[in-house]
Amino acid sequence: MSEPGKLDAISSDLLKRAVADRFNGEEMILVPVLSVVLALAIGAIVMLATGVGFGSIGQSYLALFTGSVGSVNAISETLTAAAPLTLAGLGIALGFRAGLFNIGAEGQLILGGIAAVAVGFALTDTPAWIHLPLALLAGALAGAAWAAIAGWLKAATGAHEVITTIMLNLIALRLVDYLLRNPPIQKPGRADPISQSVLPSAELPRLLTWIDPNLRVHAGILLVVAAVAIVYWLLFRTTKGFEFRAAGANPDAARYAGMRSGLIIVLVMATAGALAGLAGANQVLGVLGRASPGFSGGAGFDAIAVALLGRSHPVGVLLAGLLFGALQAGGREMQVAAGVSIDLISIIQALVIVFMAAPTLVRATIPWVFTKQVGR
Amino acid sequence: MDIELRGITKRFGPVVANSDVNLTIRSGEIFGLLGENGAGKSTLMNVLSGLYRPDEGEILIDGKPVRFEGAGDAIRAGIGMVHQHFMLVPVFTVAENVVLGVEPTGRLDHLDLKTARRQVREIGAQHGLVVDPDAIIEEVPVGIQQRVEIIKVLFRSADVLIFDEPTAVLTPQEVEDFFGIVRSLRDAGKALVFITHKLFEILEVADRISVLRGGKIVGEGDPKTATEADLAEMMVGRPVSFTVDKAPKAPGPALLEISDLKVLNDRHEVAVDNVSLNVRAGEIVGIAGVQGNGQTELVEALTGLRPTVGGAITFLGEDVTRASTRDLHARGIAHVPEDRQRDGLIEDFTIAENMVLDSYYDDRFSTGLNMHWQKVHEETARIVTEFDVRTSSVFDLAGHLSGGNQQKLVVARELSREIKLLIASQPTRGVDVGSIEYIHERIVAARDAGVGVIVVSTELDEIRGLSDRILVMFRGRVVAEFDSASATVAQLGLAMAGAAA
Numbered sequence: 001m002s003e004p005g006k007l008d009a010i011s012s013d014l015l016k017r018a019v020a021d022r023f024n025g026e027e028m029i030l031v032p033v034l035s036v037v038l039a040l041a042i043g044a045i046v047m048l049a050t051g052v053g054f055g056s057i058g059q060s061y062l063a064l065f066t067g068s069v070g071s072v073n074a075i076s077e078t079l080t081a082a083a084p085l086t087l088a089g090l091g092i093a094l095g096f097r098a099g100l101f102n103i104g105a106e107g108q109l110i111l112g113g114i115a116a117v118a119v120g121f122a123l124t125d126t127p128a129w130i131h132l133p134l135a136l137l138a139g140a141l142a143g144a145a146w147a148a149i150a151g152w153l154k155a156a157t158g159a160h161e162v163i164t165t166i167m168l169n170l171i172a173l174r175l176v177d178y179l180l181r182n183p184p185i186q187k188p189g190r191a192d193p194i195s196q197s198v199l200p201s202a203e204l205p206r207l208l209t210w211i212d213p214n215l216r217v218h219a220g221i222l223l224v225v226a227a228v229a230i231v232y233w234l235l236f237r238t239t240k241g242f243e244f245r246a247a248g249a250n251p252d253a254a255r256y257a258g259m260r261s262g263l264i265i266v267l268v269m270a271t272a273g274a275l276a277g278l279a280g281a282n283q284v285l286g287v288l289g290r291a292s293p294g295f296s297g298g299a300g301f302d303a304i305a306v307a308l309l310g311r312s313h314p315v316g317v318l319l320a321g322l323l324f325g326a327l328q329a330g331g332r333e334m335q336v337a338a339g340v341s342i343d344l345i346s347i348i349q350a351l352v353i354v355f356m357a358a359p360t361l362v363r364a365t366i367p368w369v370f371t372k373q374v375g376r
Numbered sequence: 377m378d379i380e381l382r383g384i385t386k387r388f389g390p391v392v393a394n395s396d397v398n399l400t401i402r403s404g405e406i407f408g409l410l411g412e413n414g415a416g417k418s419t420l421m422n423v424l425s426g427l428y429r430p431d432e433g434e435i436l437i438d439g440k441p442v443r444f445e446g447a448g449d450a451i452r453a454g455i456g457m458v459h460q461h462f463m464l465v466p467v468f469t470v471a472e473n474v475v476l477g478v479e480p481t482g483r484l485d486h487l488d489l490k491t492a493r494r495q496v497r498e499i500g501a502q503h504g505l506v507v508d509p510d511a512i513i514e515e516v517p518v519g520i521q522q523r524v525e526i527i528k529v530l531f532r533s534a535d536v537l538i539f540d541e542p543t544a545v546l547t548p549q550e551v552e553d554f555f556g557i558v559r560s561l562r563d564a565g566k567a568l569v570f571i572t573h574k575l576f577e578i579l580e581v582a583d584r585i586s587v588l589r590g591g592k593i594v595g596e597g598d599p600k601t602a603t604e605a606d607l608a609e610m611m612v613g614r615p616v617s618f619t620v621d622k623a624p625k626a627p628g629p630a631l632l633e634i635s636d637l638k639v640l641n642d643r644h645e646v647a648v649d650n651v652s653l654n655v656r657a658g659e660i661v662g663i664a665g666v667q668g669n670g671q672t673e674l675v676e677a678l679t680g681l682r683p684t685v686g687g688a689i690t691f692l693g694e695d696v697t698r699a700s701t702r703d704l705h706a707r708g709i710a711h712v713p714e715d716r717q718r719d720g721l722i723e724d725f726t727i728a729e730n731m732v733l734d735s736y737y738d739d740r741f742s743t744g745l746n747m748h749w750q751k752v753h754e755e756t757a758r759i760v761t762e763f764d765v766r767t768s769s770v771f772d773l774a775g776h777l778s779g780g781n782q783q784k785l786v787v788a789r790e791l792s793r794e795i796k797l798l799i800a801s802q803p804t805r806g807v808d809v810g811s812i813e814y815i816h817e818r819i820v821a822a823r824d825a826g827v828g829v830i831v832v833s834t835e836l837d838e839i840r841g842l843s844d845r846i847l848v849m850f851r852g853r854v855v856a857e858f859d860s861a862s863a864t865v866a867q868l869g870l871a872m873a874g875a876a877a
Binding site for chain 2: 013014015016017237238239240241242245246249250252253254255256257258259260
């Protein structure tokens with residue numbers, strides 16, 4: 001036994017964090033950045049191959065840049081596009097951390113959107129400070145309930161969440177289609193599938209109308225910032241987050257430590273669904289004002305890529321969401337200014353995901369950037 | 377074929393894994409390489425088998441320097457490695473596994489399994505490695521799987537065979553068979569390298585011994601004259617005690633009572649068959665037995681990890697037969713699981729996170745949802761120091777610790793709170809000598825403090841050294857009970873083989 005003084009001295013040394021080793025920094029920052037660079041480079045090759053001249057390529061990427069961060073309006077558009085991607089991406093990242101591959105964000109998102117619309121037009125004569133939170137809450141709850149079904153199926157029967165969430169997506173799609181074509185959701189007097197409009201008291205207020213009334217960025221981005229902070233807190237500062245991460249990193253050890261895996265799975269899925277549902281609510285209450293088929297713009301699927309790109313870390317997901325938002329906003333500008341199809345943006349997004357999923361590919365393509373070599 | 381390693385140095389960043397290592401491996405000889413976990417044995421052998429390139433030094437085969445650019449070069453040069461974790465396809469047959477990658481083919485690339493089966497039989501007959509070429513790998517015992525690994529290496533015409541911790545997964549009987557195989561390979565003129573940290577094994581089978589510590593060769597031993605104590609001192613760098621110091625102690629009141637317990641295994645067969653036993657405060661009950669005789673299922677039932685189908689478990693007078701893992705933990709039952717890397721800790725988590733893996737919800741470390749990480753880190757630093765877990769920071773990943781330190785981490789976690797019963801499964805499996813001594817001391821200290829202890833181990837020495845009472849399990853039943861002072865190895869061995877039943 002060492003005397004107390006000596007013990008204290010040794011202990012305080014142990015409490016120092018090791019300097020983050022360089023290899024990890026490369027993995028966390030360099031690989032994502034280079035993935036984007038490589039994707040843009042290959043995007044240029046694709047444009048060349050499809051007969052776009054060098055000048056137009058330069059013009060396209062310039063438009064991509066100015067359309068995403070080149071003006072107040074561009075930044076507003078980027079933020080507007082980034083919000084749902086980040087919210088749903090956070091949910092998917094939470095699932096990844098707990099070892100769950102939740103493909104169902106799309107279904108959770110559209111059902112969340114419908115629920116938010118329903119509350120948004122149904123509660124008349126309600127002050128905004130009650131109406132808006134209720135509409136958001138409805139969106140989150142609908143998403144949570146839908147995702148919890150997949151969680152419960154896995155916990156109770158072992159059914160794989162990839163299969164069940166894909167199936168639940170299809171069901172949600174048809175369900176939303178049905179709801180949009182029938183009262184009470186459908187707008188009276190319309191034959192096409194479209195919902196009633198959200199009342200102003202449930203709308204997410206636009207933030208920059210004092211600069212220019214056309215700026216679309218709305219209070220949803222505050223929701224995003226809050227969600228990033230909350231998910232970070234949940235994952236790394238709470239007992240539940242500890243359980244989530246333990247169950248994801250080593251389910252056997254989690255079970256041996258007395259954690260209840262079934263409950264964890266349902267909780268994680270419900271939380272992920274709530275975030276996806278919020279993403280849907282964010283779209284209908286902040287941007288669209290109503291719901292129609294395809295109102296999500298596939299954000300629930302793009303969010304999977306956002307979560308991957310963000311390395312399942314809340315801050316990473318925020319950055320990835322902003323990047324994808326920028327690509328979407330810039331892509332529209334690119335189409336208008338340079339006449340290059342917005343499909344190119346899908347190609348670039350897909351390439352980013354490929355490189356992120358296979359970091360070795362990035363290392364092998366540009367090995368001189370890395371200190372540590374492949375396979376050694 | 378003789379191999380010489382000359383001045384081999386291998387660094388990983390600032391870490392020197394091997395430093396100026398010189399050794400010779402001769403045909404017709406079993407060369408024993410002894411060292412603690414993390415001493416650099418595996419790095420050295422990976423250099424020899426072409427997986428790593430040395431930073432300095434050279435490898436000479438029959439006096440000629442060679443350069444291996446990859447594992448393929450080493451295999452072509454006749455160097456084969458039998459890994460600790462087998463590299464076999466579980467659903468393939470023995471013959472299919474042996475020829476995998478170098479399949480004999482006929483016309484139009486037709487897979488000639490007939491020839492493969494014949495060749496497997498021939499190699500088997502030649503070296504006393506009897507296996508059925510058509511048996512499916514996942515259906516044969518571990519000892520046979522190891523034979524398949526050896527045949528695989530011989531099939532690729534290796535003259536030098538490297539065995540990395542070959543006995544870690546074998547039962548005592550399989551170890552004996554394995555030694556027979558190794559000796560017959562030596563007599564057939566092969567050069568063999570036997571890597572281990574088990575002293576008596578190396579003394580029994582090796583012709584020449586080198587000891588590696590901190591990446592350097594620190595000594596050589598002649599198995600005919602060296603003693604376990606000599607080798608252990610070389611390996612650890614200080615004298616090591618092999619006997620567990622234990623004062624006699626009168627056991628206290630009854631703690632755990634198990635009556636007619638029945639538990640099924642994963643295949644729904646009866647694994648624990650009407651077992652009754654009791655543990656009193658302040659005594660160590662050893663459960664001996666060959667792996668797979670129901671010990672695992674018994675422990676899982678006692679820790680709430682596996683449902684019981686009959687009988688009752690009473691702890692401190694309360695029925696806990698259906699209690700959850702968390703409930704039992706809260707009642708003061710600690711568990712050191714048999715497979716620490718799979719069940720005992722999370723390698724991607726920090727040491728601090730692992731330290732609270734089963735107590736994070738406790739008032740000491742959290743209030744409601746909020747984790748108090750500062751307290752967790754401080755407490756971990758204290759426990760890590762107290763239990764001599766060798767690490768530079770509590771923020772290091774558990775996966776970066778050596779096996780012995782991982783086990784000390786698990787033991788420290790379980791013993792560093794108020795407990796009444798400790799259930800330790802294979803508490804020192806795969807752990808180096810220095811750590812074994814320490815872990816044994818801590819278990820005895822817990823017993824002296826009035827904790828009831830169940831030790832499950834397949835190592836007879838460990839059972840005999842630690843226990844106050846020894847129970848032997850065979851085919852799911854407790855077939856014999858001994859007072860540890862009077863039990864002999866022969867008696868225990870017979871009971872483990874089922875003779876007393």
